Amino acid sequence: MGSGSEQNRRPLRVDAERNRRRIIAAARELFADRGLDVSLDDVAEHAGVGVGTVYRRFANRDELIAGVLVEHLHEVVDHARAARDNPDPWSGVVEMVDGVVGSMAADRGLRAVITRSDHEQPEIAALKTDLGEQAWAVFDRAVAAGVLRPDLAASDMFAIVAMLTAVAEVTESAVPGTWRRYRELLLDSIRTEPVRSELTVAALTEDQMNIAHRDTLEAVRRAFSTKD
Template identity: 60%
Template structure:
């Protein structure tokens, strides 16, 4: 192998190693944000990721940059998974899959809501990632509308409201009934569908569960 070829191979290896480290840092940060909130240190992230502190600081000079990196990567991953789901030949099933995908990410990643509240939504990386995800949701919407499977007065911006409702519901019910949000997603899906109704897969909340949820919410705010 000549010197130029060897340099090219070495450069690719360095880029691959750097990308693996970046993803390890982001995964570690997401875990810690979910466990402890956003006030974790970059040292904590380095320890969880199993990399040197210098490696973290080379990528993210402060916590705000790390928060941007975590959310941008999350949005990018969701957009890619949405792109794959949209390829389902059944337009309605694609809607179900994408809304379930986003609902699951909102419900199971407990640090995500805090990230969204803290983030600078005008940051170029966030705007770019949101634009890609919005593009996939628009494709989903237009295809489903063309297929006649969505109610005709549904607007693309309604997805924002749906995801916000699911996130809020998951936040209050997760400690008591972690899957409760799925029942309400199914109700929402029936509400946006042009025709037909589905059988709800999750039972309704009991009075006892509602009381427990309300008490937990009260105690958390004290």
């Protein structure tokens, strides 16, 4: 049995981790709704914790923004590892793309977080390196298995993910999941054998396009109005 002091510290570590997760979750929600121009006091109130609890973990807003990016990168790396371990090479490619793009689509504040963060920060840089290694392993295995075009470069996959992420940012508020329609179209084009997948998501209507356009303009205005 451990000492009394060890037993007393253990619940504190659990509480600290629970509070960290609550703070990060609150920050992600506020960044998505209001942009990055929120105070740590706002985050504390939204998370239901004391202001001092937030400041003990994050000295300022930039540290909190970096913390949100670190959390996101951990999630995406986990998606990429699962895709790498998928026994079917093609399914692994689809799983990797869905994991990366889906996580961006689900969090409207991530674009601003990614832009604002210092990507040379050691933990962020290490996670990005890990993500790249996992993603390239998925890609290389699919090429070796003959399910991807042999003239495809790893950088092409980066461009495809970037395009789908852009589609998600524009359309997610109008019809969530619309980006999957374009994932089906794009991934068909990089397979070795000609394939025409059934499009499982309908194209946007004119009214939905107008909603997407309106919300995109509003998001741009909000981003430019964010104060340092």
